[in-house]
Amino acid sequence: MAGIDIVPMYFTDREEILRRLGSALERDFRTSVRYRSPWFDPEEAFDSSRGQYRASLLLKALLADPQEEPADRILGVTAVDLFTPVLTYVFGEAQLGGRAAVVSAHRLRNEVYGLPPNEHLLFERLRKEAMHELGHTYGLLHCPSPGCVMRASAHAEEIELKGGRFCDGCRAIVIGGGVVAITRGAR
Numbered sequence: 001m002a003g004i005d006i007v008p009m010y011f012t013d014r015e016e017i018l019r020r021l022g023s024a025l026e027r028d029f030r031t032s033v034r035y036r037s038p039w040f041d042p043e044e045a046f047d048s049s050r051g052q053y054r055a056s057l058l059l060k061a062l063l064a065d066p067q068e069e070p071a072d073r074i075l076g077v078t079a080v081d082l083f084t085p086v087l088t089y090v091f092g093e094a095q096l097g098g099r100a101a102v103v104s105a106h107r108l109r110n111e112v113y114g115l116p117p118n119e120h121l122l123f124e125r126l127r128k129e130a131m132h133e134l135g136h137t138y139g140l141l142h143c144p145s146p147g148c149v150m151r152a153s154a155h156a157e158e159i160e161l162k163g164g165r166f167c168d169g170c171r172a173i174v175i176g177g178g179v180v181a182i183t184r185g186a187r
Helices: 011-029 055-063 119-137 154-159 168-176
Strands: 002-008 034-035 052-054 075-079 082-084 087-091 092-094 100-104
Touching: 002 011, 011 034, 011 075, 011 119, 052 055, 055 075, 055 082, 055 092, 055 100, 075 119, 082 092, 092 119, 100 119, 119 154
Parallel strands: 002 034, 002 075, 052 082, 075 100
Antiparallel strands: 082 087, 092 100
């Protein structure tokens, strides 16, 4: 099976957003999407001292896919707060030039910043971050082009400033399917 597998983890109350995300990824990556339940316990990635989930452990679990014919890419989607040891939080993480990525909607929600809920904005942020992390699986680094979805974002507001698409250079690599280590910006 080619395409992208979406694996929701602690995201069951957001089926409409997942469906819309899958449709957008099918369009943006010109591939098929299927939805799968996790085959692992996401709680194994929980760090009680931080009250967050370690993104790299979720990636490792996603890569232990038991499918005989796994998808080309696998995207974990969660509503829990993710971190890496050197950062307070992350919106997502991906295996550079690999198959797996994970994104979190936790810090993409307006409520985290004391603002009223906005489902449309949550979806747009999640879609951009999913595209961004999947872009890393194709070997893309952060892009300096202001409108490119591969531009780095440390804060939710920065996600809104970047476009919802790959720039021409990044798109050529993703649609071409090649894993190319380009040197645009810092990772």
